Amino acid sequence: MHHFSYKNGSLHAEDVSLTSIVDEVGTPFYCYSAATLRRHYRVFADAFASQDALVAFSVKSLSNLAVLRLLAKEGAGADVVSGGELMRAQKAGIPGPRIVFSGVGKTREEMASALDADIYQVNVESVPELRALNDVALACGKQAPIALRVNPDVSAGAHNKISTGRAEDKFGIAWSQAHEVFTLAASLDGINVAGIDVHIGSQITDLAPFERAFGKVTNLVRELRNAGHKITRLDLGGGLGIPYQHSSDASVPPHPSVYADMIKKIAGSLDLQLIFEPGRMIAGNAGILVARVIYVKQGAARKFLILDAAMNDLIRPALYDAWHDIVPIDEPEVGAGKVLYDLVGPVCESGDTFARDRPLSPTAEDALIAFLTAGAYGAVQSSEYNSRPLIPEVLVEGDKFSVIRKRPSIEEMLAKEEIPDWL
Numbered sequence: 001m002h003h004f005s006y007k008n009g010s011l012h013a014e015d016v017s018l019t020s021i022v023d024e025v026g027t028p029f030y031c032y033s034a035a036t037l038r039r040h041y042r043v044f045a046d047a048f049a050s051q052d053a054l055v056a057f058s059v060k061s062l063s064n065l066a067v068l069r070l071l072a073k074e075g076a077g078a079d080v081v082s083g084g085e086l087m088r089a090q091k092a093g094i095p096g097p098r099i100v101f102s103g104v105g106k107t108r109e110e111m112a113s114a115l116d117a118d119i120y121q122v123n124v125e126s127v128p129e130l131r132a133l134n135d136v137a138l139a140c141g142k143q144a145p146i147a148l149r150v151n152p153d154v155s156a157g158a159h160n161k162i163s164t165g166r167a168e169d170k171f172g173i174a175w176s177q178a179h180e181v182f183t184l185a186a187s188l189d190g191i192n193v194a195g196i197d198v199h200i201g202s203q204i205t206d207l208a209p210f211e212r213a214f215g216k217v218t219n220l221v222r223e224l225r226n227a228g229h230k231i232t233r234l235d236l237g238g239g240l241g242i243p244y245q246h247s248s249d250a251s252v253p254p255h256p257s258v259y260a261d262m263i264k265k266i267a268g269s270l271d272l273q274l275i276f277e278p279g280r281m282i283a284g285n286a287g288i289l290v291a292r293v294i295y296v297k298q299g300a301a302r303k304f305l306i307l308d309a310a311m312n313d314l315i316r317p318a319l320y321d322a323w324h325d326i327v328p329i330d331e332p333e334v335g336a337g338k339v340l341y342d343l344v345g346p347v348c349e350s351g352d353t354f355a356r357d358r359p360l361s362p363t364a365e366d367a368l369i370a371f372l373t374a375g376a377y378g379a380v381q382s383s384e385y386n387s388r389p390l391i392p393e394v395l396v397e398g399d400k401f402s403v404i405r406k407r408p409s410i411e412e413m414l415a416k417e418e419i420p421d422w423l
């Protein structure tokens with residue numbers, strides 16, 4: 001469910017026509033719908049209304065300050081994975097006690113800022129990290145509230161690059177070492193062990209891997225409690241998938257309420273505070289990428305739409321073989337027929353291909369198109385590769401819109417670099 005639809009023959013974000021945004025900001029750009037962001041946050045949060053749960057939005061999926069402020073106003077917490085994201089969450093008004101800090105390689109500086117911000121918990125992923133956090137906490141005269149992230153050795157995720165809970169992945173503490181690491185953590189004066197954390201991957205559209213992982217983890221809660229540990233929190237990570245391809249119902253992800261019921265069944269009797277870190281589920285369908293066709297090129301065997309957006313703006317197809325539905329901004333005539341196109345960007349890489357053999361209504365030079373479901377892991381993964389300035393982000397609410405990240409000029413982009421005076 002999202003708020004991008006045709007009105008009077010033209011694609012709108014809520015009540016704003018995308019062509020009116022193009023007139024003001026040019027192309028390409030990302031456009032987010034405030035109503036969709038709110039709705040998805042609410043659907044997730046409401047699914048856990050009867051359980052003690054903190055919903056910490058995964059900042060890495062869509063980290064614009066305006067989006068974080070919008071979610072903060074809904075009551076969302078934040079899951080951050082760097083000092084930069086921590087600062088974003090704070091700037092957006094998310095209170096420290098609603099922030100969790102994840103990631104395999106936190107530096108001591110990042111740990112110190114996390115303790116300074118009085119965040120809710122640090123998710124610790126290894127013994128060296130645990131010892132470093134203990135040192136940092138003792139040096140600032142604090143005790144660091146933590147969960148230990150365990151690796152349940154469960155395979156999940158739509159793609160190898162977004163599976164994080166298998167034994168061979170870099171994430172979490174090996175299952176076989178969990179007991180000894182909890183015992184070590186309990187012995188450290190700078191550490192307060194509050195819970196267990198698990199995050200098995202992303203774009204998971206099937207409940208089964210979640211059930212396997214959460215079943216293992218709740219058993220671990222019982223074992224650790226029997227061994228005398230006081231486990232009060234269970235962080236179940238993010239990872240709930242979303243539909244990317246609306247013409248197929250091959251993998252319809254479970255509704256958050258079904259996911260919540262499954263968790264209640266598994267963990268309901270344990271009197272645990274639950275923490276969730278959804279990213280894609282909240283941000284994915286709330287954003288689109290709008291681009292213009294620069295040229296229509298007839299190759300020897302294929303027809304190319306060469307766009308002004310490229311892999312540096314949206315890397316998901318190149319990085320994860322991801323599918324995005326692509327639609328024209330001008331609604332095609334009924335019965336317009338379809339042509340197969342390869343949609344590519346101008347970057348000098350064959351990997352700069354968004355889609356192959358994609359059936360679209362006949363498309364001419366200068367036409368505007370939109371990549372749907374581009375809100376999560378879109379703008380945040382963009383780069384200036386090929387010296388292409390980062391593209392703007394626009395937030396729509398009802399009949400108004402604001403540019404929430406402006407397009408830098410090429411001069412501004414180059415201003416970050418310096419030629420030494422000895423050259």
Ligand SMILES: *Cc1c(COP(=O)(O)O)cnc(C)c1O
Pocket residue numbers: 058060061079102103199201202203237238239240277278279280281376
């Ligand atoms: C990326 C990530 C998330 C968010 O994953 P989604 O699939 O976007 O919900 C949550 N927790 C951790 C630790 C992550 O690395």
